[in-house]
Amino acid sequence: MKEEYMVSKILIVDDDDGIRAILRSFLDSEYEVFEADNGIDGLRLIQEISPDLVILDIMMPGIDGMEVCRRLRADFRNNILYILMLTAKQDEEANALESGADDYIVKPFKKNSLLARLKKGIQRVKEKREKQLDPLTQVFNRRAFEMFFYHETEKARRYNRPLSVIMLDLDHFKDVNDTHGHPVGDLVLVEAARIIGHSCRRSDIVARYGGEEFIVISPETDIDGAVELAEQIRLAIDEQVFPVVGSVTASLGVAQLSQEPKRDLIEEADTALYDAKRSGRNRVERYEPDQPKELLNLLVVDDDPDIRNLLKLRLPRLGYKVTTASGGDEGLSLIGQINPQLVLLDQEMPVRDGFNTFLSIKALWPQMPVVMCTGHGSIELVRVFMLKGGRDFIQKPILDMETLDFRLRKILKDIDEERKAGEELAATHTKMEAEVFKSSLLASMSHELRTPLNHLMGFAQILASGAEDQVEVSLKIIEAADKLNALVDNMLEAVELEREDGLELSVVNLPGLIHELGVFFEEQVKKKGLTLKVHVPEVSIRADFQKLRQVLRNLIDNAIKFTQSGGEIKVSAREEDDHLVVYVADTGIGIAEKDFHRIFERFGKLDHETGSKSGLGMGLYIAKRLVDLLAGEITVTSEPGKGSVFSVRLKKGGI
Numbered sequence: 001m002k003e004e005y006m007v008s009k010i011l012i013v014d015d016d017d018g019i020r021a022i023l024r025s026f027l028d029s030e031y032e033v034f035e036a037d038n039g040i041d042g043l044r045l046i047q048e049i050s051p052d053l054v055i056l057d058i059m060m061p062g063i064d065g066m067e068v069c070r071r072l073r074a075d076f077r078n079n080i081l082y083i084l085m086l087t088a089k090q091d092e093e094a095n096a097l098e099s100g101a102d103d104y105i106v107k108p109f110k111k112n113s114l115l116a117r118l119k120k121g122i123q124r125v126k127e128k129r130e131k132q133l134d135p136l137t138q139v140f141n142r143r144a145f146e147m148f149f150y151h152e153t154e155k156a157r158r159y160n161r162p163l164s165v166i167m168l169d170l171d172h173f174k175d176v177n178d179t180h181g182h183p184v185g186d187l188v189l190v191e192a193a194r195i196i197g198h199s200c201r202r203s204d205i206v207a208r209y210g211g212e213e214f215i216v217i218s219p220e221t222d223i224d225g226a227v228e229l230a231e232q233i234r235l236a237i238d239e240q241v242f243p244v245v246g247s248v249t250a251s252l253g254v255a256q257l258s259q260e261p262k263r264d265l266i267e268e269a270d271t272a273l274y275d276a277k278r279s280g281r282n283r284v285e286r287y288e289p290d291q292p293k294e295l296l297n298l299l300v301v302d303d304d305p306d307i308r309n310l311l312k313l314r315l316p317r318l319g320y321k322v323t324t325a326s327g328g329d330e331g332l333s334l335i336g337q338i339n340p341q342l343v344l345l346d347q348e349m350p351v352r353d354g355f356n357t358f359l360s361i362k363a364l365w366p367q368m369p370v371v372m373c374t375g376h377g378s379i380e381l382v383r384v385f386m387l388k389g390g391r392d393f394i395q396k397p398i399l400d401m402e403t404l405d406f407r408l409r410k411i412l413k414d415i416d417e418e419r420k421a422g423e424e425l426a427a428t429h430t431k432m433e434a435e436v437f438k439s440s441l442l443a444s445m446s447h448e449l450r451t452p453l454n455h456l457m458g459f460a461q462i463l464a465s466g467a468e469d470q471v472e473v474s475l476k477i478i479e480a481a482d483k484l485n486a487l488v489d490n491m492l493e494a495v496e497l498e499r500e501d502g503l504e505l506s507v508v509n510l511p512g513l514i515h516e517l518g519v520f521f522e523e524q525v526k527k528k529g530l531t532l533k534v535h536v537p538e539v540s541i542r543a544d545f546q547k548l549r550q551v552l553r554n555l556i557d558n559a560i561k562f563t564q565s566g567g568e569i570k571v572s573a574r575e576e577d578d579h580l581v582v583y584v585a586d587t588g589i590g591i592a593e594k595d596f597h598r599i600f601e602r603f604g605k606l607d608h609e610t611g612s613k614s615g616l617g618m619g620l621y622i623a624k625r626l627v628d629l630l631a632g633e634i635t636v637t638s639e640p641g642k643g644s645v646f647s648v649r650l651k652k653g654g655i
Contacts, residue, residue, distance in 0.1 A: 007032045008122050009049060013042035013068065014057035014086065019107075023055060026111055027118070039063030043071060046081070047202055052125045053082040053118065056101070058092055066099045073100030077148065077205065080128045082121040134208040136186055137193035145207035145215060152205070152217050153265065156257055163257040164226030166216040167269040168196065168233065171249045171281040173212035180244055187243045192250070195240055199233045215269070223256035223286055230254050230284045238282060249282035256287075260402070267406055274413055289402065295321040296412065297338065301331035301357065302346035302373070307398070311344070318405045328352030332360055335368065342391075342408055347374035347381070355385065362389055369411055373398065391415075503544040503629065505654050510580070511536045513549060514571055521556055529565035532556075535572040541580050542654030547626045551634075554623040555584040555646050563588035563643070580652050585645040591638040599636065600624040 011034045012023050020035050027033050034049055036042040039060055046054065054072075058065040065085060072078045085096040085104040096104045102124070103117055132144035140148065149165075156163035170176075170192060177185040189212065196214055197206050205217040216233075218226050230252040237250045253272030257265050272287040279285065298320045300311050308324040315322050323338055325331035327349055335343065343361065347354035358370050372385055375396035382393045391411045398404055514536050525532045541548075552571075559569045567587040574581055591599060599620050627634040630650055638644035 008053065008125070009034065009051040010053045010055065010118070011036065011042065011045055011049070011051040012055045013037075013039065013060075013065070014055070015060045016057070019057070019086070023114075026114060031118075039065070039068040042068055046072065046078075051081070053084065053121050055084050055086060055118075057086045058096060059088065066095060069096075069099040069101055080125055080132060082125050084117060084121055134193075137190055137208050139193045139197060139214070140205065140207035142207060142209055145205070145209065145217075148205045148207075149217060149266075152219055153257055156219065157259060160259070161220060162222040162225075164218045164221045164223055165255055165257075165265050165269045166218065166226055166230045166233070167209070167253045167255075167266075167273040168214045168216070168230075168250050169252075169273055169277070170212040170237075171251055171277075176245055176248070184244045188245060188248055191240065191242055192237060192248070195236045196233055199236050200229065204229075215266075223254060226254045226256065227284055227286050234282070234284055251276035251281045252284045254284060254286045263402060264406065267410075271406075271409065271413070278416075289318065289405075295319055296342065296408070297321050297323075297340045298342050298344060298408070299323050299325065299331060299334055299338065299340035300344045301325045301328065301349075301354070302344075303327055303349045304346070307346070311398070314401045315405070318401060320405075328354070328357030328360070331357060332364070335361065335365060341369070341412060343368060343370045344394075344408075345370055345372050347372055348376065355381065358385065358390065359388070369415060371408065371411065503547070505542055506545055507540050508543050508545050508548055509540050510573060510582070511538055513545075513552065517549070517552055517556055517571075520553070521560060524560055525569070528560060528563075530560065530563055531568045533568065533570045535570070536582075537573060537575070539573065539575060539580060539652075541650060541652050543630055543650060547630060548650075551623045551626045551630075551648060552582065552584070554619040555648070558619050558646075559584055559586035559588065559644070562586070567643075575652070576649075578652055580650055582648045582650075583645055585643065587643040590640040590642050590644055591636065592640055593638075596636055596638070600634070 008031050010027055010031045012020050013036045014020050014023075015037050017037070020037070024033050024035070034045055034051065036045050039062055042054070042056070043063075045051075056065045056068060069083055069085070072081060072083065082103075083101045085092075085101040086107060086109075087093070087096060087104055088107045093104055102121060105114060105117060132140055134141045152163060155161070170188070173185065173188070176188055189208075192212075193206070193208065193214065196216065200206055200216060200218075203219055207215050207217075209215040216229075218229060221229070234250055234252055237248060240248070242248045251273060253269045253274070253276055255265055255268035255272055268287040268289075272285045276283050276285040295316075296319060298315065300308055300322060302308050302324070303326055305326070308326070312322045312324055323334060323340065325334050329352060331343070331345070334340075345354045345358060345361075349357070352360075354372055354374070358372065361368050361370055366389070369391045370389075371392045371394060372382075372390055373394045373396055374381075385393060391414075392407055394404070394407065514534050518532060518534060521532065556569065556571065563569060563586045569587075570583070570585045572583045572585070600623075601621060624634055627648055627650075632648060632650040634646065634648050636644060636646050
């Protein structure tokens with residue numbers, strides 16, 4: 001419900017029945033009014049109903065208004081609550097304000113004066129809410145959370161009390177927004193915030209940390225209690241049927257405050273959340289620094305034996321397998337042997353300093369993450385190091401192992417997220433390419449299939465009309481059907497090629513393969529009045545027979561298609577050291593040099609310049625892709641009007 005339509009709640013705490021009745025008569029028409037006749041009940045109701053404003057009498061039996069006010073202000077979460085004191089004495093103003101009241105009014109009071117002060121108080125509450133509450137979910141925003149977090153952690157450390165934090169992230173929330181739109185995503189966030197708040201105790205502080213992330217501060221709660229609470233939240237979300245989307249899950253990370261001031265509780269909870277995501281989502285993980293789940297392979301390169309020994313002694317306790325090197329050359333040698341996940345590199349070393357060692361690492365292992373350590377690093381060195389792919393720069397001396405541990409693990413976490421983002425981007429790109437290819441293929445097919453289909457229909461109509469020369473018409477029908485078959489074959493070859501199955505290598509006798517293709521094209525060559533000549537030495541090559549056959553078939557078919565009657569096609573080959581080059585030459589219409597790059601592209605037809613030959617424009621594209629799979633090279637030389645020469649260069653020994 002939007003705030004402008006919400007009725008403000010006012011609690012009257014006064015032991016005088018008459019005063020409460022008068023106040024209710026003033027307020028009932030505009031506000032939701034609650035009553036308590038003593039301080040204890042007043043405090044209880046405040047916890048239950050969370051009023052916006054409290055009208056509090058100073059003089060009451062038992063706990064008076066001053067004490068109620070002080071107790072309320074002792075809890076930092078009541079800072080939004082507006083407190084208006086009622087007093088019968090003018091001189092109690094100072095005491096009322098000192099105890100934490102926002103305003104006071106002296107009995108007997110006038111209705112208009114009271115209502116004006118209440119209106120001012122309610123406005124103040126709304127302004128505070130706008131600053132402290134997330135406008136969508138109505139839980140605390142990040143700014144308010146940081147204030148609460150500071151106060152609660154200071155209090156927990158001062159009195160040596162337990163405090164835990166729960167970090168929650170809705171799983172696959174981007175998919176919700178992408179599939180159903182942001183308005184539905186907003187409904188999911190609102191419902192999730194409601195579930196989290198309902199699952200928590202009043203002493204817990206719930207905030208929206210950012211996007212689909214929520215965070216809970218649990219005072220007086222150790223990590224076991226917080227894990228139990230987190231599991232309750234997870235189950236409640238998992239069992240809820242959300243608007244439109246139905247099922248939603250959440251991953252949660254839990255961490256407990258350490259008395260060590262340098263330990264970052266939020267980062268620890270975030271690390272645990274990351275572990276929950278990595279372990280399959282829809283689960284709760286706790287941060288346990290003393291029980292790392294896996295050893296991280298770290299190489300330390302430093303000429304100082306004290307530093308090497310210190311890191312080798314201390315870091316294994318935090319989950320590292322540490323290998324050390326005393327210089328850059330030794331470090332480079334070890335990288336090839338142990339394949340570390342991270343390299344921690346000292347800058348000031350004799351012979352080969354850290355920066356030059358870093359450049360060598362990047363030249364040999366471009367993806368290797370490197371962290372530089374130095375006691376005298378210049379800003380320029382840091383800048384160049386980071387620009388050239390360094391991951392972090394740490395100032396010596398290294399005294400706090402847990403801080404170092406956090407920074408190194410954060411680097412690995414970032415790398416993993418970058419890798420996943422890259423994989424998702426590549427998958428999206430591949431999917432988009434496939435969709436473009438499919439659309440282009442369908443468009444080209446619809447155009448090319450229409451011509452032979454029209455021929456078939458026309459010739460069939462001629463037969464149906466009782467034409468005299470039925471043999472000639474039947475031959476035309478067969479020719480059109482052959483064209484359809486060729487188009488379908490071309491299409492299937494293109495689709496099969498997109499699957500990129502593995503190679504099946506075998507020894508291929510080249511003269512035998514060319515002879516087979518000569519027999520295959522014999523009738524087509526004769527019908528068009530062409531001459532096919534073959535000059536191939538007795539040589540074998542290790543290759544995928546079917547793929548090599550398809551390459552040469554497509555090249556010969558292309559030559560036949562674009563060579564006029566009386567022309568010549570020549571297939572030849574020669575050996576070049578450990579390579580074999582096969583040539584398919586023709587005396588056809590040729591290709592302009594500016595079009596060389598186009599003929600190997602998908603649907604790269606030049607029909608508008610070379611005639612009205614039908615086809616998908618896929619034959620040479622398929623040949624090029626197959627040659628690439630065979631780790632070879634295909635090129636063309638040509639001159640318009642004089643013919644073309646296609647050459648395929650392959651290793652004789654295979655890939």
